Each structure stands twice: as C-alpha cells, then as structure tokens.
Amino acid sequence: MRxxxxxxxxxxxxxxAHSHSHEISANHRRALLVVDGKTSVANIARxxxxxxxxxxxxxxLYALELIxxxxxxxxxxxxxxxxxxxxxxxxxxxxxxEVLGNNxxxxxxxxxxxxxxxxxxxxxxxxxxxxxKLTINDELADIFLQRGRTLIGK
Amino acid sequence: MDFNLSTILNxxxxxxxxxxxxxxxxxxxxxxxxxVGKQWNFLTILVTLFTLGFLTTxxxxxxxxxxxxxxxxxxxxxxxxxxVVTVRLIFNIIRELTE
Numbered sequence: 001m002r003x004x005x006x007x008x009x010x011x012x013x014x015x016x017a018h019s020h021s022h023e024i025s026a027n028h029r030r031a032l033l034v035v036d037g038k039t040s041v042a043n044i045a046r047x048x049x050x051x052x053x054x055x056x057x058x059x060x061l062y063a064l065e066l067i068x069x070x071x072x073x074x075x076x077x078x079x080x081x082x083x084x085x086x087x088x089x090x091x092x093x094x095x096x097x098e099v100l101g102n103n104x105x106x107x108x109x110x111x112x113x114x115x116x117x118x119x120x121x122x123x124x125x126x127x128x129x130x131x132x133k134l135t136i137n138d139e140l141a142d143i144f145l146q147r148g149r150t151l152i153g154k
Numbered sequence: 155m156d157f158n159l160s161t162i163l164n165x166x167x168x169x170x171x172x173x174x175x176x177x178x179x180x181x182x183x184x185x186x187x188x189x190v191g192k193q194w195n196f197l198t199i200l201v202t203l204f205t206l207g208f209l210t211t212x213x214x215x216x217x218x219x220x221x222x223x224x225x226x227x228x229x230x231x232x233x234x235x236x237x238v239v240t241v242r243l244i245f246n247i248i249r250e251l252t253e
Contacts, residue, residue, distance in 0.1 A: 103186055130250055135188045 001059055003042035005069050007035045008087050013066035024066070031057040035067050037087040085116015091151050092121065096128070099144050103136050107144070118152045125149060164211040171205045189250065193243045200236045204229070 009017055009032065016023055017032045024032065031051045034044055041058060048054050061067045092111045096104040107128045114124035125148040132141035178198045185191040207229055214222055 133188055134190045134247060134250055135185045136191070137187045138189070141188075 001041055001055060001062070003040065003045075005041045006037065006039070006087060007041065007058065007062070007067045007069050008037035009035055010065055010068050013061070013068075016066060024061075024064075027052055028057055028061060032061055032066055035061075037085075038090075085121070088118075088121055088152055089114070089116060092125070092148055095147055095151060096144065099140055099147070100132065100136060106135075107131060118154065121152050122149065122154050125152070161212065164208070167211070168205075168208045171201070171208045175201050175205050189246055190243065193239060193246075196239055197236070197243075200232055200239070203232055204236070207232075 013032055013035070017029065031048070031054055034048050034051065034054075035058070039047075041055065044058070045055050051057060058067065062069075089111050093104075093108045096107045096111065100107060110128050110131065111121070111124055114120045125145055128148070129141045129145040132144055175198075178194070178201045182194065182198060185194050207225065210225065214225075217225070
C-alpha cells in the first residue's frame with residue numbers, strides 16, 4: 001500500500017463504521033474510523049497509535065472493500081461525511097488549478113462551499129462554468145465543466 | 155477661471171470620474187477575461203477617455219466655439235456608447251445567470 005495513498009470509506013464501509021455489528025474486529029473498526037478521505041496512509045500510520053499494525057489492517061479493510069482509493073468506484077454511493085465528498089472536492093480544486101492557473105481561487109472557493117454529494121457538486125460545477133465564462137474564458141468554462149463532470153461521474 | 159457653480163460641478167465630475175477610473179482599474183485584475191473581461195477593457199478605455207475629457211472642462215471658456223461644440227458632441231457620443239456597452243453587459247450577465 002503506497003504511503004501517499006488517500007483512502008475513503010465505501011458505502012459498505014460507512015455502514016459498518018456506523019453500526020455496532022461484529023463483522024469486523026474492534027481494531028479493524030478503529031482503523032476504519034480513522035479513514036477520512038483526507039489523510040494519507042503514511043500519516044495514518046504515523047499518528048494512529050491506537051490501532052495495532054495499522055497498515056496491515058488497512059490492507060485487510062481494502063481487501064474487504066470497506067475502504068478504497070479509486071474515486072470512480074464511489075460515485076453516488078457515499079455520503080459526504082464519509083470523506084468521498086471531500087476527496088472529490090480536492091480533485092475538483094486540483095482540476096481548477098490545472099485548467100485556470102492563477103485565476104482558480106474563486107472557483108475553488110465555490111467548490112469548497114458546496115456539499116460533497118455528486119448532485120451538489122454538479123450544481124457547483126454549473127455555477128463555476130458561469131463564473132468562468134463571465135470572468136475568465138469561454139472555452140475554459142466548457143473544458144472545466146466537462147472534465148469536472150467526468151471526475152464526479154456525471 | 156471664475157469659481158462659479160459650473161466650476162464646482164466640473165470639479166465634482168472630475169473627482170467622480172477619477173473614482174470611477176480607480177474602480178475600473180481595481181476590478182480589472184479580478185476579471186482577466188471572459189464575457190465581462192472583454193467588455194470591461196472597453197469600459198476602462200472609455201472611462202479613461204472621459205477622465206481626460208473631463209479634465210479639459212475647466213478650460214472650456216478658453217476654447218474656440220467650434221472646438222467646444224466638437225468636444226461636447228464627442229462627450230455625448232462616447233457617453234451614449236458607454237451606456238450601450240453597460241446595458242448590454244448587464245443584459246448578457248443576466249441572460250447567462252438565468253439560462
């Protein structure tokens with residue numbers, strides 16, 4: 001498992017993390033709960049002292065499909081509280097920086113202010129398109145919308 | 155130069171136009187392009203022209219009548235263009251936001 005990998009809980013992982021079922025051990029549950037869609041594996045391994053052998057446990061959770069690193073597998077499945085929304089926002093912010101360069105700040109702010117659900121992000125993308133079209137560049141507006149929608153699976 | 159009502163009004167107009175120029179230039183960096191950006195460049199040029207034109211108003215009494223009429227006509231013409239550009243800009247923004 002790559003140290004820079006950012007993991008998030010899948011729908012199944014969300015369900016188990018917030019239930020009191022005994023499908024996984026307490027140690028696995030603790031590891032599942034620290035996966036937030038923001039922290040890398042290396043940082044989890046460094047900070048999370050309350051989970052024994054955390055990297056191995058993360059690998060097992062990954063094998064059980066309770067956590068994942070591929071954003072395309074979670075479209076519409078996971079609530080924003082599970083970190084998937086945050087990860088999507090990070091990816092959209094990176095896309096904005098790539099497409100718009102120094103002019104990306106206001107677009108990133110709009111994305112950050114949106115909810116993390118795919119529907120809310122799609123609305124935010126449409127609003128960003130208008131903003132880009134009005135104040136930055138017509139063509140970049142459509143490129144940003146198209147690539148953003150691909151990222152969120154729309 | 156007599157300091158009468160028209161002089162006060164002229165100076166007020168010059169001050170307001172300088173403030174307008176300051177606003178136009180300040181906003182320029184926030185609008186690098188797009189529909190508003192293109193129109194904003196044109197509006198900024200017009201505001202600059204108006205500022206220069208307004209600066210000549212205290213000396214109008216020293217200008218020959220022909221030149222004076224021409225300057226006033228030009229101010230009216232560019233004023234009309236300014237209004238058209240502004241109204242079209244607002245129209246386009248509203249259309250874009252409501253489509």
